[in-house]
Amino acid sequence: MPTNMKYGDLIQFEQIESVIQLLDAGRPDEAKKLVATYVISDDMAERISKLMVPQLSFDESVDHKGVLIVGNYGTGKSHLMSVLSLVAEDAAYAPMIRHPKVAEAVAPIAGRFKVLRIEVGGLQMPLRQIITLQLERFLEKLGVDYTFPTADKELNNKDSFEEMMAAFGEKFPDQGVLLVVDEFLEYLQSRRDHELVQDLAILRQIGEVTKHLKFRFVAGVQEAIFDSVRFQHVADSMRRVNERFTQILIDRQDVSFVVSARLLKKTADQQNKIREYLTPFAKFYGSMNERMDEYVRLFPVHPDYLKTFEQIHFTEKRGALKTIESAMLAILDQDVPTDRPQFISYESFWNTIKANSVLRADPNIKEVMRVSEVLESRVQQAFTRPAYKPMALRVINALAVNRLTTGGDIYIPIGPTAAELRDALCLFQPGVEDMPGEPAENLLSMVQTVMREVLKTVNGQFISKSQDTEQYYLDLKKDIDYDAQIEKRAEALSDDALDRAYYSAVKVLMECSDDLRYPGFQIWQYQLEWQERRVERMGYLFFGAPNDRPTAQPERDFYVYFIQPFDKPKFSDNSLSDEVFFRLTGLDDDFKRHLSSYAAALDIASTASGGAKAIYHSKAQDFLRAMSKWLQEKQMTAFEITYQGKKKNLQDWVKGVSLRDRARLGADERINFRDVVSVISGLLLGQRFVDLAPEYPAFSVLVTEANRKQLIGNALRALAGGTRTKDAAAILDALELLDGDRVDPANSRFAQEVLNRLKAKGHGQVLNHSELLSVTSDVEYFAPIKYRLESDLLVTVLGGLMSNRAVDFA
Structure with a gap:
């Protein structure tokens, strides 16, 4: 890839609507835009064609049910409901659908409905009252005269819906009524237990009436409510509702497709440049090479970003698409670094969370923020490996985000391993490419080093590592302030x-x-x-x-x-x-x-x-x-x-x-x-x-406890006719035994003392080696020299000299 390439040069960036509202579909100037801009993946097209359209059609062979479109905030639920409701309302919109399979599949419902779109979030009325009042107003605008009985006079809700549809059918015999509801989960979560039971009862009945009437019901929810622990206290009611509803899931792959097709659309040339850029780094990661097409398609968003984002549960609406869009806008004019792979990975979302003061009202998020701030401060102030500090801060942010992905339990001891952090964040440290060995293992070793250093820097506070799974996680209760204890x-x-x-x-x-x-x-x-x-x-x-x-x-x-x-x-x-x-x-x-x-x-x-x-x-x-x-x-x-x-x-x-x-x-x-x-x-x-020791010899080399044995050996070998090394010469010279290159004890004070001592032993005697050593090891004899500790050196060398010369004093 050429140097100085900017991110904006590698994608066909297209901004998206910050929030798609269902009611926007009722505005003609917005309607065409909503249909034309909706991007549909092949998997999503299959679900729309095989599951959703048949449920909305009037095909009598289908066991018609209510429809729930399930997806997290920002995944496009409202956009999908807007598009399908527009097509159901006016067949002219069908050719505008971007996916040909869906454009063909919607034929049975195109133009077949009068559509009522409502949002119920924030409302406090019972669900029956909301729906019946909205339907009455809707019918009135259409010129249909029908009024639902009040709740206290209602004998059978299903009979009332049949009467309503009969009145509707008299004026519109070939059409049906499509009721599309948004913000439905928010409404259900706000209801008290006894209220919720009544609301679920009417919801079940609505699902049941779709079986035989030309009345269809579609609602968007943020999670699969029938499997949610939030509604376990009304599990029986939920089970009965579930029997009369079909769920259409918008999963991560669908959002990923939208991101790549709209936000991060690329030409073939741009994809080739990105592939060229990433290929040298693929060897450092566990699966980049195998998932290269996905990395290229989503670049510069890391493929695992959406996976993590999907698992985060917030009380505030935070759309994945809008968050990615904001991140992209911030880097479009930045150069793509050539010395490392740089992605928008999930740890960057922590800055978005911190910047939103509203989120601090959530006790879980507030607690994770508190701990994260402590850890970040410690690393900023006391991290001992400056070159690794940026990686350490990214890891702390990643652990903070990961702490919010555990289904509301922020204390559960699970988190990413070092290898998962390496791969999901595309961590990299320049210089690792020059290390011998396997690249991915070398980089993993660096990440593990950083994790050990982080634990050391924060004194083990607030971060734990599972010994069994090697997972790292924020341990929010591990709040011992070791420094305070020491102080x-x-x-x-x-x-x-x-x-x-x-x-x-x-x-x-x-x-x-x-x-x-x-x-x-x-x-x-x-x-x-x-x-x-x-x-x-x-x-x-x-x-x-x-x-x-x-x-x-x-x-x-x-x-x-x-x-x-x-x-x-x-x-x-x-x-x-x-x-x-x-x-x-x-x-x-x-x-x-x-x-x-x-x-x-x-x-x-x-x-x-x-x-x-x-x-x-x-x-x-x-x-x-x-x-x-x-x-x-x-x-x-x-x-x-x-x-x-x-x-x-x-x-x-x-x-x-x-x-x-x-x-x-x-x-x-x-x-x-x-x-x-x-x-x-x-x-x-x-x-x-x-x-x-006033007469102790002066040496030209330092004689120590460590080298004394070696110096003695060198001197003795020289006396015996061996090679005279520099060390041996230094010892012999200090003992005044050298006359030029010749060994001559005549001028040595130390040798003369030995000779005098030997002479005193007896005239004409020859002393063997052991006797010589006995004489020369007599500490008292050498008292005038005060040799003290070094007697072994002097005695051994002088004794060796006398023995080798076989001195005869006769």
């Missing part, structure tokens, strides 16, 4: 609870595991880089004050404390060289709100169950992320670090960091929190490490 609980939290929440956030930022060395205490083994010597030192990270921590074994080199910010502990800071304290001092309202909400959500989750428990946990994670983000963004000024009595914030301590470590920390303030803590703590504890 209420947050107001009553203790300082201790807030501290626990704070430590949960710090635990995430510090990447601490759940594996505690001392259960009951939040203490972890922790490594810091001794930056001058490029080696990690082992210590402890503790959440709390020194007087609260356990006696940690084995003893390590340092302690990093995070002090409680709310329930501040009392302890003496003895300005020890192995202790660094982190305090959160730059608290603001945002952090307090995130923190208290997180603590409250966790607290409520601990006693909640089922879906509510999962929602509170999910909200807790949201608050934790917000708190963690705040800590990371504000860390440079929010934290005060104390070391040996000196207090500075992170920003001031960073000024003392080397250029190399500044590069490690990054260029801006949004840097990894754990790295900041490690670098600053390592800087402050540098002298502490020097005091512990």
